[in-house]
Amino acid sequence: MVDATPTPVMVCGVGGKMGRATASAVVRRDGFELIPTALGKGRAGVVDVDGVAVTVIDVDAEDGEAVLKKAMETYPGLIVVDYTLPESVNANGELYVKCGVPFVMGTTGGDRDALLREVKASGNYAVIAPQMGKQVVAFQAAMKLMAEQFPGAFAGYTLTVTESHQSSKKDTSGTAKAIVASFNDLGCDFDVSQIELVRDVENQTGRMGVPEEHLLGHAFHTYRLTSADGTVSFEFQHNVCGRSIYAEGTVDAVGFLKRKVDAKDSKTLYDMIDVLKEGAMN
Structure with missing residues (x-):
């Protein structure tokens, strides 16, 4: 029963x-x-x-x-x-x-x-868990699975990570750290200290494209991979407004x-x- x-x-x-x-x-x-x-x-x-x-x-x-x-x-x-x-x-x-x-x-x-x-x-x-959003968790799981199945696939690529959250969030996103771990297993050499934290309004609304009504509650992440010669690039994003x-x-x-x-x-x-x-x- x-x-x-x-x-x-x-x-x-x-x-x-x-x-x-x-x-x-x-x-x-x-x-x-x-x-x-x-x-x-x-x-x-x-x-x-x-x-x-x-x-x-x-x-x-x-x-x-x-x-x-x-x-x-x-x-x-x-x-x-x-x-x-x-x-x-x-x-x-x-x-x-x-x-x-x-x-x-x-x-x-x-x-x-x-x-x-x-x-x-x-x-x-x-x-x-550093991330409770359902679909973001699925993306995180997919990245982890890709790293397990294809280790070193992005060896030689340069990774840049930019994450924007409301200004009250002082620490680096746990989700970004988890995704970076998968990228490192894929062959990147990236330290979480290199993650760019965007907390100012000008860059949030301008460069990151955060709607003004969600400045106090959002999570915009961009992960960009570029080949050594600059001829190939991959970009992954997950942008969330609200909580x-x-x-x-x-x-x-x-x-x-x-x-x-x-x-x-x-x-x-x-x-x-x-x-x-x-x-x-x-």
């Missing part, structure tokens, strides 16, 4: 734009329940999400572990979604593991290798993770490519 009980979801970082968009997607989606408590850093208060009043607890002022454990007792089967800050990624991951709560980490940045290593070793269920693609994909990841937890799957650490492969996206 299928369990009709909604999956309770805590969205940490609900006070931010991505957190709020995801919380709104949770409210709209059948089978999920946004709980009225969330963790935040340096901020406390109440955030209204489509009629749900979410109380944000400042972990700098209160015991985040106690708050999270109480929420787990009150809402059995709780899954946490994290859209906080890059500098909070590792500490938050440690907290979720310590409490034993399944989580979806959508926040980019932090020490990703340490995060993945610690979560995997713990056996705590989690989906950790709904990420929010909906995040809720898909929550549903996927819930099924894995319920099935007591032997694998516990996943990424969005795992979600995509299972066809677990609405």
